[in-house]
Amino acid sequence: MTDKAAPMEIGISTFLEATPDPVTGQAISHAERLRQAIEEIVLADQVGLDVYGVGEHHRPDYAGSAPAVVLAAAAATTKRIRLTSAVTVLSSDDPVRVYQAFSTLDGLSNGRAEIMAGRGSFIESFPLFGYSLDDYDELFEEKLQLLLAIRESEKVTWNGKHRPAIRNLGVYPRSVQEPLPVWIASGGNPESAVRAGTLGLPIALAIIGGMPERFAPLVDLYRQAARQAGHDPDKLQIATHSHGFVGDTTEQAADSFFPSTQAQMNRIGRERGWPPYDRTAFDAARSLRGALYVGDPEYVAEKIVLLRRNLGITRFFLHVNVGTMPHREVLHAIELLGTKVAPIVRRELARIEGGRQG
Numbered sequence: 366m367t368d369k370a371a372p373m374e375i376g377i378s379t380f381l382e383a384t385p386d387p388v389t390g391q392a393i394s395h396a397e398r399l400r401q402a403i404e405e406i407v408l409a410d411q412v413g414l415d416v417y418g419v420g421e422h423h424r425p426d427y428a429g430s431a432p433a434v435v436l437a438a439a440a441a442t443t444k445r446i447r448l449t450s451a452v453t454v455l456s457s458d459d460p461v462r463v464y465q466a467f468s469t470l471d472g473l474s475n476g477r478a479e480i481m482a483g484r485g486s487f488i489e490s491f492p493l494f495g496y497s498l499d500d501y502d503e504l505f506e507e508k509l510q511l512l513l514a515i516r517e518s519e520k521v522t523w524n525g526k527h528r529p530a531i532r533n534l535g536v537y538p539r540s541v542q543e544p545l546p547v548w549i550a551s552g553g554n555p556e557s558a559v560r561a562g563t564l565g566l567p568i569a570l571a572i573i574g575g576m577p578e579r580f581a582p583l584v585d586l587y588r589q590a591a592r593q594a595g596h597d598p599d600k601l602q603i604a605t606h607s608h609g610f611v612g613d614t615t616e617q618a619a620d621s622f623f624p625s626t627q628a629q630m631n632r633i634g635r636e637r638g639w640p641p642y643d644r645t646a647f648d649a650a651r652s653l654r655g656a657l658y659v660g661d662p663e664y665v666a667e668k669i670v671l672l673r674r675n676l677g678i679t680r681f682f683l684h685v686n687v688g689t690m691p692h693r694e695v696l697h698a699i700e701l702l703g704t705k706v707a708p709i710v711r712r713e714l715a716r717i718e719g720g721r722q723g
Contacts, residue, residue: 371599371679373714375669375707376416377409377699378451378606378682381429384689387628393689395428399435401692402428406439408696410446412703418451418481418606418682423489426632433466440474448474451569451606451682452483452550456504457490459528460512461536468540476541481569482509483550484557500527506560509549513564516544548604551583558583562590567602569682576654577605578675604680605672608687609658611665611701618659618698623647625688658683662705669706670713 383398385391406417417439419432429435436448448470453463463480471478484505485491491498507525515521515536524530550569551557561568568587570580588598608626612618623644630642650657658665669681685698 371602373669373673373678373710374415374447374604374680375702375710376414376418376446376680376682377405377702378418378420378684379405379429379686380420380422380427380684381435382426382625382629382686382688383428384426384625384629384632386689386691387624398428401695402435403439403442404692405695405699406436406446406448407442408699409703410443412700413707414446414699414703416447416449416479416680416682418449420451421454421485421490422487423493424487426629433470436478437470437473440470440477443474443477445477447477447479449479449546449548450481452481452485454485454487454490455482455508455512456484456501457494457496458508460508460515461531464512464515464536464540464545465538468538468545471540471542471545472538478540478542479546479548480512481548481550482512486552486571496527503527509560512547516540516547548602553580553583555583555586558587559590562587562592562596562598562601563594565591565594565596565601567604569604569606569680570676571606572656573606573608573684574650574656577607577656577672578654580605580676584676602679603677604682605676605678606682606684607656607658608684609665610685611660611662611683611698611706613661613701615660615664618661619648619651621690621694622659622686625686625690627688629688662701662709665702666706666709666713669710670717673710673714674717 381398381402383393383395409417419429419435421432423430432450467478467480504527507527511523514523520533520535521531522533548567548569549557549561552571591598591601610618610622612621627642651659658668672678683702686695
């Protein structure tokens with residue numbers, strides 16, 4: 366478990382889905398989805414959510430190829446919410462430009478930017494930017510090393526295999542936060558957990574199937590690696606990212622969320638050889654111990670509290686939405702998450718843990 370004093374942050378993550386609405390068949394343009402995202406971030410800030418994350422993809426069913434640009438557009442009209450990638454596919458990007466983009470965002474937001482770095486479960490960026498999948502692991506290791514070197518020092522000297530060397534050159538602008546937060550994102554890879562723990566970096570776990578409690582050994586591995594490397598595990602942050610939706614009633618939330626989730630899961634499933642996704646699988650996943658956080662505010666809050674108790678998380682991302690849903694329904698879910706779910710979670714954790722939740 367985490368330190369009892371550790372706050373519990375709750376936020377939204379999105380890939381900026383831009384698919385036809387499975388109910389109406391109406392297609393949404395990338396431009397419209399991007400503008401909707403700004404409305405969502407502003408609302409999330411207004412209702413007291415802690416963080417909003419945008420994932421990077423380079424394919425027609427997502428509009429989020431440049432998360433830092435989207436987040437920067439919202440920086441000027443928000444006050445408190447933290448703004449992060451979810452994730453940055455660091456393996457196929459240039460760490461210098463990644464740092465510059467997010468340090469710029471950090472300046473515009475006055476210290477609210479974060480980077481969530483991952484290897485990428487979607488691989489379309491590799492051929493797009495001229496990288497070989499044969500170097501999948503090596504690219505991430507090398508580029509993470511460079512990104513961390515850049516955030517630690519204004520002048521950088523670095524040499525690697527997949528990028529030209531840097532000889533005592535400055536990288537600007539510098540971030541407001543020192544250091545600029547860098548998270549490691551993982552879908553459950555033990556090597557990623559060990560890497561994050563060894564480096565003393567916060568970790569974000571994507572839990573989109575199975576039982577979240579099964580990630581407990583991975584969290585233990587992460588904390589053990591941190592301890593062995595001389596880091597205090599109780600000071601490290603652990604986030605999870607899961608699909609879900611909040612409605613006025615559990616039945617309404619489930620009925621609203623299922624069509625778009627089914628359409629998108631089957632679209633991706635055809636690419637990856639998954640079995641068809643049906644209502645039976647959906648309903649099983651939204652059970653108390655399942656990975657879907659779908660229901661009324663009380664039920665979603667109960668599931669988040671259970672996740673905190675099982676994994677010791679300090680941050681929870683609700684991925685709204687999977688596929689395209691009516692924008693007004695998405696906004697209502699964000700409002701409920703901030704005004705209903707988050708207060709219930711914090712009150713319950715204060716009662717259980719005997720401390721004040723921020």
